[in-house]
Amino acid sequence: MSLDHAILGFLQYGPSTGYDLKAIFDLSVQHFWPADQSQIYRTLSRLTAQGFVEMERVEQEERPDRKVYRLTPAGVEELQRWLTTPLPMKGGRSAQLVQVFFAAQLSDEEMLAIFRRAAEQCRAELAQLRAIPAEAATYREALDSPRDYFCWMLTLECGMNMTAAHLAWLESVIARIEQGELPRRR
Amino acid sequence: MSLDHAILGFLQYGPSTGYDLKAIFDLSVQHFWPADQSQIYRTLSRLTAQGFVEMERVEQEERPDRKVYRLTPAGVEELQRWLTTPLPMKGGRSAQLVQVFFAAQLSDEEMLAIFRRAAEQCRAELAQLRAIPAEAATYREALDSPRDYFCWMLTLECGMNMTAAHLAWLESVIARIEQGELPRRR
DNA sequence: CGCTAATATAGGATACGTCCAATATGTGAA
DNA sequence: TTCACATATTGGACGTATCCTATATTAGCG
Numbered sequence: 001m002s003l004d005h006a007i008l009g010f011l012q013y014g015p016s017t018g019y020d021l022k023a024i025f026d027l028s029v030q031h032f033w034p035a036d037q038s039q040i041y042r043t044l045s046r047l048t049a050q051g052f053v054e055m056e057r058v059e060q061e062e063r064p065d066r067k068v069y070r071l072t073p074a075g076v077e078e079l080q081r082w083l084t085t086p087l088p089m090k091g092g093r094s095a096q097l098v099q100v101f102f103a104a105q106l107s108d109e110e111m112l113a114i115f116r117r118a119a120e121q122c123r124a125e126l127a128q129l130r131a132i133p134a135e136a137a138t139y140r141e142a143l144d145s146p147r148d149y150f151c152w153m154l155t156l157e158c159g160m161n162m163t164a165a166h167l168a169w170l171e172s173v174i175a176r177i178e179q180g181e182l183p184r185r186r
Numbered sequence: 187m188s189l190d191h192a193i194l195g196f197l198q199y200g201p202s203t204g205y206d207l208k209a210i211f212d213l214s215v216q217h218f219w220p221a222d223q224s225q226i227y228r229t230l231s232r233l234t235a236q237g238f239v240e241m242e243r244v245e246q247e248e249r250p251d252r253k254v255y256r257l258t259p260a261g262v263e264e265l266q267r268w269l270t271t272p273l274p275m276k277g278g279r280s281a282q283l284v285q286v287f288f289a290a291q292l293s294d295e296e297m298l299a300i301f302r303r304a305a306e307q308c309r310a311e312l313a314q315l316r317a318i319p320a321e322a323a324t325y326r327e328a329l330d331s332p333r334d335y336f337c338w339m340l341t342l343e344c345g346m347n348m349t350a351a352h353l354a355w356l357e358s359v360i361a362r363i364e365q366g367e368l369p370r371r372r
Numbered sequence: 373c374g375c376t377a378a379t380a381t382a383g384g385a386t387a388c389g390t391c392c393a394a395t396a397t398g399t400g401a402a
Numbered sequence: 403t404t405c406a407c408a409t410a411t412t413g414g415a416c417g418t419a420t421c422c423t424a425t426a427t428t429a430g431c432g
Contacts (some may be wrong), residue, residue: 002281003388009288019410032283036390041411066410083285083297089307096187097218097341099269102195104334110270118372121275140203146369148290155283158355165351183332189418205380222420227381365385 003043006033008052008071008079013143015056015070027135031125031159042067050154052078097135108182113141113176122167189229190238192219194257194265196219197239199329203255212320214338217311217345230255238264294368301360308353315346 010024018041025035044067046055052075058066096118100105103111136152143149172183176182196202196210204227211221229251231258233239238261257265282304289297322338329335362368 001387002284006284006288008252009284010292012288015401017410019408029284029287032280034277034279034389038412041298041388042413052299060410079288079293083292084299085289086303087281087285087305089311090279090281091220091311093219093220093276094218094304095276096271096279097344098188098192098195098215099273100344101207101215101337101341102192102265103200104331104337105198105266106269113270117272118275125275132233135318145290145371147371150369151287152291154359158283158352159287161351161355162348165347166316166344169347184335185333187417192394203380205378220419222418224382224421225419231382 003035003039004052005082006035006128007040007043007047008075008082010157011053011069011071011075013148017066017068017070018068024079024139026130027139029155031129032155047075049077051075058081105185107185108177111182112174114176115170115177117172119170122163122170126160126163126167129156129163132156188219189221190233191265191268192221193226193229193233194238194268197257197261198265199334201242201254203252203254205252210325213318213325217315217334218341222351223287233261237261291371293371294363295368297368298360298363301363302354307358308356312346312349312353313354315342315349315368318342331351 006025006029007021008023016024018037021040021044022035022037025033025040029035042056044053048055048069051072054072056068056070058068060066081099096114099114103114106114123154133153136149143152192211192215194205194209202210204223207226207230208221208223211219211226214222219356230239230241234241234255237258239255240258242254242256244254282300285300289300292300319339319342320334
């Protein structure tokens with residue numbers, strides 16, 4: 001249940017609405033923990049019921065009331081507890097690797113297409129990740145703690161390293177196939 | 187719906203029961219597409235209803251009948267179609283990175299613990315991946331096509347590369363924290 | 373002799389994620 | 403003017419994964 005704790009984590013920076021949370025999710029942790037908007041709202045209700053956050057209704061004219069959530073002491077404690085809890089290494093799923101695994105019956109050209117497409121997507125993702133620090137600057141003041149910022153940048157670095165490594169592998173596979181190292185069909 | 191297509195992919199090597207499929211899943215594709223046993227059986231029923239596989243009941247004494255599934259022509263076609271379909275790059279989730287992102291409020295020691303634990307898990311996973319080729323040899327004859335085997339080894343290589351890259355990153359973070367590059371709290 | 377693992381399948385319950393649509397209105401762009 | 407987008411929240415439906423339990427028997431180990 002990491003969405004719960006990610007939300008608690010963000011609320012630790014200060015009170016927020018579901019809408020705010022969605023925005024900061026998309027900017028900062030999306031590449032390793034994407035969050036659906038309706039999922040955020042539902043989780044917020046649950047966290048309230050569990051007593052980890054409190055909600056304050058702020059009335060607005062002509063728009064839906066804002067519901068501003070803040071951490072309770074119990075929420076702070078729960079976050080702390082979770083952060084120091086060892087996590088089981090849950091292997092991610094990759095549909096693309098499933099394609100690779102069964103790609104043997106495709107033609108060489110079709111296989112190359114899979115790898116070239118994947119490489120393109122990697123490059124796009126890398127570009128996206130590289131664009132984050134510029135946008136992050138906006139929030140840097142809000143965060144204000146250089147330690148928080150350091151942690152954020154660590155996750156970014158991880159994402160870029162992983163993507164770069166994946167891209168390197170894809171390119172090496174493409175090169176090998178182009179050099180005819182792929183056994184023939186039949 | 188990659189589980190569906192992974193099952194179709196394995197059935198392409200020859201008829202199997204749900205039980206057989208579970209075994210080959212765990213050996214070969216588990217590290218990028220783990221499959222739950224009951225999920226396999228349910229998917230098999232659905233694929234039958236959709237006409238992609240056929241079931242033949244093989245009676246056994248003193249044990250539940252084996253249900254042997256085989257691909258239909260429609261199933262072959264569906265597999266081929268899916269293999270050549272571009273996939274949306276679905277970013278994997280990493281609860282560990284969520285911990286890192288919010289780790290700023292932990293002590294240096296607690297942060298180091300997170301990274302050291304993660305590094306340990308990486309090493310364990312690497313060891314597991316390295317053990318696969320030996321077990322794979324059993325199935326090599328069954329697969330018999332060197333092209334299929336090549337694709338299998340590609341996915342293994344990918345897994346090992348990614349894990350190694352992740353480990354390298356973790357070790358570099360540990361080194362940097364130990365050298366005091368992490369900004370202080372408060 | 374008892375325990376566990378292997379062979380084989382099935383179903384309920386639950387959590388979690390994703391998509392889509394509805395509600396309401398202001399602002400800026402084409 | 404029309405269209406999309408930002409603000410803000412909510413709910414239905416569905417797909418997929420995960421967990422647990424039940425059934426039934428054999429083989430091997432200590």
